[in-house]
Amino acid sequence: xxxxxxxxxxxxxxxxxxxxxxxxxxxxxxxxxxxxxxxxxxxxxxxxxxxxxxxxxxxxxxxxxxxxxxxxxxxxxxxxxxxxxxxxxxxxxxxxxxxxxxxxxxxxxxxxxxxxxxxxxxxxxxxxxxxxxxxxxxxxxxxxxxxxxxxxxxxxxxxxxxxxxxxxxxxxxxxxxxxxxxxxxxxxxxxxxxxxxxxxxxxxxxxxxxxxxxxxxxxxxxxxxxxxxxxxxxxxxx
Numbered sequence: 043x044x045x046x047x048x049x050x051x052x053x054x055x056x057x058x059x060x061x062x063x064x065x066x067x068x069x070x071x072x073x074x075x076x077x078x079x080x081x082x083x084x085x086x087x088x089x090x091x092x093x094x095x096x097x098x099x100x101x102x103x104x105x106x107x108x109x110x111x112x113x114x115x116x117x118x119x120x121x122x123x124x125x126x127x128x129x130x131x132x133x134x135x136x137x138x139x140x141x142x143x144x145x146x147x148x149x150x151x152x153x154x155x156x157x158x159x160x161x162x163x164x165x166x167x168x169x170x171x172x173x174x175x176x177x178x179x180x181x182x183x184x185x186x187x188x189x190x191x192x193x194x195x196x197x198x199x200x201x202x203x204x205x206x207x208x209x210x211x212x213x214x215x216x217x218x219x220x221x222x223x224x225x226x227x228x229x230x231x232x233x234x235x236x237x238x239x240x241x242x243x244x245x246x247x248x249x250x251x252x253x254x255x256x257x258x259x260x261x262x263x264x265x266x267x268x269x270x271x272x273x274x275x276x277x278x279x280x
Contacts, residue, residue, distance in 0.1 A: 047237045050223040053114060053127035054233055078116060078159035079151060086162035089148040091121065096142035096166060101255050102134045103170065106182040111139040111166045119157040121148040128213060128222050129163065132183060133248075137215050137256035139166040140222060190248050193218070193259040197244030204232035206265040210240065216254040218245040226260065236263040 081089075102108070111131030116124045126143045128136045143166065150157040179185040193214040208228035215221050220240065225233045240261065248257030 044220075044241050046220050046222065047234070047241055049125040049127065050237055051234050052116060052125045054225055054230055078161045079153065081151070081160050081162045083163055083165070086115075086117075086148070086160065086164065089117075089121070089151060090146065091149050092145075092147040094142045094145045096138040096168070098168060099134050099138050099255075101250060101253060102132070102138075102168065105186045105250075106170065106179065107132055107134060107186060108168050108170045108182075109135065111136045111168070113139060113143055113164050113166065115143060115146070115162055115164055117148050117151070117160050117162070119150060119159055121150050123147075124159070127224070131166075133213060133257045134255055135166075135168050136213060137221060138168075140213075142166065186250070190250050190255065190257060193248045193257055194246045195243050195261075196246045197242075202235075203239065203263060204228075204235040204265045206232050208232045208236035208263045208265065210236060210261050210263065212240065212259045212261060213256065214245050214247055214259050215256045216247050218247040218254075220245070221256075228265075232265065239263055 099107075109132060112129040113131075113136075114125075114127045114129055116126075118124050123144050123146050126140055128140060131139065143164065151160045152158075193212075206229050209226040210233075211224045211226050212220050213222040223237055223240070228236070240263065245259075247254040249255065
């Protein structure tokens with residue numbers, strides 16, 4: 043199974059557990075449970091020991107793209123990031139944030155039962171403040187999106203469809219690889235199979251002129267044994 047699928051499935055499973063709805067200011071003891079402890083952003087930041095700084099994508103700099111990327115992380119008992127999943131943010135910045143956050147290291151979360159996994163929302167800020175900027179367009183993100191040719195599926199999908207239709211949001215990097223996925227609609231139980239189908243697809247990355255860039259792509263995977271050749275693909279920019 044591809045690593046992005048495992049991360050996406052883990053993120054969805056964790057997000058749908060009762061623990062994910064908690065916003066704990068301090069870590070509870072959590073005895074006798076394998077569920078991760080949910081921490082708020084401030085509590086998690088106290089444990090952050092090695093915040094790898096993401097590289098600012100050149101295409102984002104050129105187009106004055108800045109802002110925050112919001113992610114959800116699942117951290118192991120040893121303090122390594124098991125999964126990092128994009129909640130929202132510009133796709134170019136989100137790809138850079140993912141690369142960095144997946145290499146973050148935290149101090150172990152200690153509870154009355156010993157070290158525990160924890161779940162937290164984090165944010166990565168990209169700012170052009172302090173740089174000598176030319177006059178900026180009123181909305182750089184929308185301005186850029188009008189110039190971008192979105193990702194395309196260039197290989198025929200192969201596999202058995204899930205039992206029910208699923209709609210996914212994929213983050214396709216500049217190499218045409220899926221690096222993150224989110225369930226937009228459909229049953230969570232069908233998410234894993236939909237991801238396995240998508241993993242067999244080949245993508246042409248989005249392009250800004252001749253330059254390949256990361257971008258979001260929304261796809262529908264029909265269920266109920268529909269012919270895969272009739273899969274409806276829809277792309278949209280964020």
